[in-house]
Amino acid sequence: MKKRVIIVGAGAGGLEVAKRLSRADLEVILIDKNNHHLFQPLLFHVAAAVLSPGDIAAPVRSILSKHKNIRVVMGEVVRFDAPGKQVKLSDGSSYAYDYLVIATGIKTCYYGNDCWEEYAPGLKTLPDALLIREKILVSMEKAEIAADKKHAEDLMTFVVVGGGPTGVETAGALAELVRSSISRDFRRLDTSKIRIILIEALERILGGFDPGLSTKATRQLEKLGVEVMLGAKITRIDENGIWLGERFIGTSNVIWAAGTMAPAELATLDAGAHVSGRVYVKHDCSIENYPEVFVIGDAGIYIQDGQPLPQLAPVAVQQAGYVSRVIRRDIEPARRPEFKYKDKGNVAVVGRGRAVMQIGRFKITGFPAWLAWVVVHVIVMVGFRNKLKVMGEWIWHFLGNRHGVRLIIGYFNKGKKPDSDPC
Ligand SMILES: Cc1cc2nc3c(=O)[nH]c(=O)nc-3n(C[C@H](O)[C@H](O)[C@H](O)COP(=O)(O)OP(=O)(O)OC[C@H]3O[C@@H](n4cnc5c(N)ncnc54)[C@H](O)[C@@H]3O)c2cc1C
Structure with missing residues (x-):
């Protein structure tokens, strides 16, 4: 047998x-x-309305359909x-x-504060990315019609918690989405009030990278209009905003990229x-x-x-x-021989055409790093259709900073209900 x-x-x-x-x-x-294989490294582009879910996922059965000795069980x-x-x-x-x-x-971890999930979704799955996308788009719509100025400002304040690659990539993509792409389509918004804040508990972002690259990534984010707050610890999150000790920031948009378990x-x-x-x-x-x-x-x-x-x-x-x-x-x-990992390097994208990359002692920043990221990700993606589709979307996005998937589909209301205790 x-x-x-x-x-x-x-x-x-x-x-x-x-x-x-x-x-x-x-x-x-x-x-x-799930019935699909997900290419997680591009989840932030679904959350930022650059890519559609189908661009970064594919049914497991169809990927393996030719292999007769493999049975797929959902x-x-x-x-x-x-x-x-x-x-x-x-x-x-x-x-x-x-x-x-x-x-x-x-999966996402809230370090014992599971009730924060309701206000600060993580970015690990397609439903997470769609939820985040929907929350961002709904906030901008609500801000456009808000009668109260302070309320409008809170709706236009976006907080990303966690300065690892996921947080950095999300903050950069979010800045491009709400600052330059969406805001030009709204007539009544005071876009000078849009804030994107990246919060990191340590003294630098991208802790796994060389310190020089952390500094460069911080500068690149600041150029995009992201406020980078270092050495800042969240003590509470609720429907009104976040607390850093005594300090309060009003926001209805928090994205959690700070922990896993x-x-x-x-x-x-x-x-x-x-x-x-x-x-x-x-x-x-x-x-x-x-x-x-x-x-x-x-x-x-x-x-x-x-x-x-x-x-x-x-x-x-x-x-x-x-x-x-x-x-x-x-x-x-x-x-059995010992498993040996060969380091293929690490890269974090900081918006369109910008990235930091480290392969051993070798470091690249800016456009060449971004181009290397594009090539590597297209090569390793599963499925020829997805590769072609993503390339096309990226070229379109790169040339015009257009976010083609800005669809509000009622996902936020019908979407997942976090099964956590109330705060
Ligand atoms: C937003 C984001 C960005 C990232 N960016 C990068 C990057 O740029 N470069 C990079 O190298 N890495 C990146 N990563 C990390 C990379 O995606 C992971 O290291 C990699 O996917 C880990 O592979 P894995 O097989 O361990 O788990 P996963 O790829 O997470 O797959 C786990 C699978 O297990 C299934 N599963 C879980 N529990 C169960 C269960 N109980 N029963 C049945 N099925 C189950 C899930 O549905 C899933 O399909 C990123 C991750 C995220 C979330």
């Missing part, structure tokens, strides 16, 4: 494992709670039973495995977990006591040269390559 491999998560890591096992003499089952895993070698789904079904690859990624079901693995719920993995990406269970990508913590690897797509993809080789060759635990 063929060995069965279960992969949980069809994101960057899980999908790569499935593709690499597509010709192996194995039965592969890929389980994801379902949510709620329990990993490592001793019993099976996974359990929310509909009560369970699947046994010989090998298990967990690639569930991470592993999904709760990972705790059922009972493997050495970090405080964030992410699981420590061994030199072969497997977990303690269970050499047939691998955790790859954002959900795992792999220590290399004394440091945890960053939560980046290339880490997930390279681990996927390594793990699929181990599984294909059925390498016994004692003979």
